[in-house]
Amino acid sequence: MSNIRRLVLDVLKPLSPSIVDLAKQLADIQGVDGVDVSLVEMDARSESVKITCEGEDIIFKEVEAVIIDNGGSVHSVDKVSTGSTIIEEVSTHQDTESTLA
Amino acid sequence: MNFLYKYTKKLKEYREISKVDEIARRYFVMNGFDGSLTILGLLIGYYLTNFKNPIVIFVTGISTCIAMGISGLWGAYLTERSERISNLRELEKATISNLNNTKIGSAYKFATIVVAIVDAVAPFITAFFSLMPFLFTKYLDIRTCYYISFALTFTALFVLGIFLGRISKENLFISGMKMVIAGIVSVLISVLLIRNF
Numbered sequence: 001m002s003n004i005r006r007l008v009l010d011v012l013k014p015l016s017p018s019i020v021d022l023a024k025q026l027a028d029i030q031g032v033d034g035v036d037v038s039l040v041e042m043d044a045r046s047e048s049v050k051i052t053c054e055g056e057d058i059i060f061k062e063v064e065a066v067i068i069d070n071g072g073s074v075h076s077v078d079k080v081s082t083g084s085t086i087i088e089e090v091s092t093h094q095d096t097e098s099t100l101a
Numbered sequence: 102m103n104f105l106y107k108y109t110k111k112l113k114e115y116r117e118i119s120k121v122d123e124i125a126r127r128y129f130v131m132n133g134f135d136g137s138l139t140i141l142g143l144l145i146g147y148y149l150t151n152f153k154n155p156i157v158i159f160v161t162g163i164s165t166c167i168a169m170g171i172s173g174l175w176g177a178y179l180t181e182r183s184e185r186i187s188n189l190r191e192l193e194k195a196t197i198s199n200l201n202n203t204k205i206g207s208a209y210k211f212a213t214i215v216v217a218i219v220d221a222v223a224p225f226i227t228a229f230f231s232l233m234p235f236l237f238t239k240y241l242d243i244r245t246c247y248y249i250s251f252a253l254t255f256t257a258l259f260v261l262g263i264f265l266g267r268i269s270k271e272n273l274f275i276s277g278m279k280m281v282i283a284g285i286v287s288v289l290i291s292v293l294l295i296r297n298f
């Protein structure tokens with residue numbers, strides 16, 4: 001089975017623990033080489049963040065477990081990249097047309 | 102050692118999540134103050150009535166300390182637990198997830214226990230500190246015990262005031278004296294009431 005190389009998640013989490021702590025904990029997971037956590041929006045009690053993890057062999061269940069342990073929930077898996085090479089999304093003619101429409 | 106390091110790190114996380122330090126400090130001062138003033142009132146009553154049995158003074162005082170400790174422990178545990186559960190439920194509504202088995206749930210349980218312990222120990226420590234001279238009646242006469250006890254009580258109040266002054270970064274001496282004034286007022290009112298009784 002192929003390895004997950006990149007994972008992009010939409011996560012809803014409480015304000016505490018902060019995204020700093022969450023990012024550090026995600027980066028400590030074996031198989032994860034780097035993590036980016038961006039704030040999308042927030043209110044008085046919770047915040048919506050976009051988590052991007054990259055590594056050689058990311059175990060989704062472990063990433064999810066850390067998020068849940070910190071009080072968060074994975075609302076959607078927005079992007080996954082697997083295989084020996086990370087392939088970036090390619091823009092096609094249809095994408096441009098739908099933007100103009 | 103590794104276990105100890107991980108455990109310390111976990112407790113630090115719980116402290117940050119639950120912000121227990123602020124609440125514990127507040128309860129420590131409030132209940133320490135209660136303990137000191139309660140024992141001061143007891144001792145003033147005994148002193149003004151010229152009571153000279155140190156065993157009765159000590160045992161009454163200790164029983165009062167224990168009662169204050171149990172009251173603090175029980176009351177704080179149930180109060181803090183209710184507040185934390187209420188907060189957790191609101192957070193669960195906001196995040197649409199069950200937070201019981203998460204760090205947040207554990208942090209809240211940790212905070213409840215810490216606050217209950219602080220609430221129990223604070224009045225006991227300050228009250229016991231004031232009663233200590235009555236353990237040494239073999240070496241000191243009863244009047245000296247009373248005076249040392251009053252001095253220890255006012256010292257405890259002053260130290261609590263300094264503690265508050267350090268938190269608010271205000272003049273430490275003035276903060277200490279504010280607490281001592283409460284003790285002086287308590288003594289004056291007791292003296293006036295008992296003298297006119």
